[in-house]
Amino acid sequence: MKIIKLLILLLIAQTTMAQINVRKEFEFAAKQYEGMLASHPDLNQFPQSTRPDGTPENQPSDWWCSGFFGGSLWYIYEFTKDPKWKEAADRWTMAVEKEKLNTSTHDLGFMLYCPFGNGYRLTRNEKYKSIMLTGAQSLATRFDPKVGLIKSWEVFQKTYKYPVIIDNMMNLEFLFWAARETGDKDFYSICTTHADNTMKYHFRPDNSSYHVVCYGPNGEVLARKTHQGAADESAWARGQSWGLYGYTVMFRETKDQKYLNQAQKIATFILNNPNLPSDKIPYWDYSKPGEVRDASSAAIMASALLELSQYVNLQDKKIYISAARTVLESLSGPAYRAKSGENNHFILMHSTGHKPGNSEVDVPLVYADYYYLEALLRYQKTQQNL
Secondary structure (H helix, E strand, O other): OHHHHHHHHHHHHHHOOOOOOHHHHHHHHHHHHHHHHHHOOOOOOEEEEEOOOOOEEEEOOOOOOOOHHHHHHHHHHHHHOOHHHHHHHHHHHHOOHHHHHOOOOOOHHHHHHHHHHHHHHHHOOHHHHHHHHHHHHHHHOOEEOOOOEEOOOOOEOOOEOOEEEHHHHHHHHHHHHHHHHHOOHHHHHHHHHHHHHHHHHOEOOOOOEOOEEEEOOOOOEEEEEOOOOOOOOOOEHHHHHHHHHHHHHHHHHHOOHHHHHHHHHHHHHHHOOOOOOOOOOOEOEOOOOOOOEOHHHHHHHHHHHHHHHHHOOHHHHHHHHHHHHHHHHHHOOOOOEOOOOOHHHOOEOOEEEEOOOOEEEEEOEHHHHHHHHHHHHHHHHHHHOO
8 A cells, every 4th residue: 555655646746747837937926016116106196907908906905805916925934934925015014904894805815814824824913903993893794694705795786685606715814813813712613514505506516606696684594696797507617716716715614524525526526627728827717618708717627726735635736736737737828827017017917707797708817817826836845745
């Protein structure tokens, strides 16, 4: 048995060596983000994307993506150890501080935990911890015990007053952190209850996910819809990646086998999908082969698969690392990685935010860069542990 395991590990090593130069990719990312910093002197204007006319698209701090730029700066600091990136990351992290009191959004995990969480992990700055604990309390106010889920939006399609989107799984990591730091079991319970109900009501028999599920006041399902996908019954690509990432985190934090099973079921749906291109960069919706791609879905998927590979048997480990490697090879190549100084200084091209709304179609997106950098760091650790 030991010989077999050794052979499998050697096979993994052989199939994952040398194709991706993580140092080279971070050097490029640093160069691009130096340009991004120079072109964004206003800490109230957060880099988001590119407009149809080619000019930069920025958003205020209450936009759900406001934390990704600071988070990416922390990842560049983590790799380079250069103090200038720590200083820049701190500036853009603190620029989001006021959102700690924002109870009108479920996205505080993205907005606060991506920048402050990474900052606290790397520096142990108690200021960051205090801000996050306030933010976690704000996020928890959106959980209704009678429904058993964290409310996403105030209303959907002018009819449904308790919509929950699959994206919401991504904000649970923030509450798990708060549970550990405070010992408050309510944070932990919110996470498991939300994840259990999402697993029960959000997924189809083929393990694909609806985008939006609308609930009544006692947790009854009123409708299953989409907002950013092609159709209510289609599999919106980024939504599948959110689910994969979210249930991988659920297993990490709880060690409950049902969450690992769910993550692996989602991984199987994605990796075995007949409409997944050979470069493993999904079309914006799995029902729309031949249409625009979504590099952000791919980056999220790769990062999730690399973590998931830590928790599974050796055969699945090989599959997940190999798939993530293919994604990173694709994203690091000329088809998806921008040329130096171009793309409004974003790293990646060809993401799709909201195609049905004709918004952010085939453009750079700040969160694509964030999860790409995270995946590169995870890939490097995976190689070091072989």
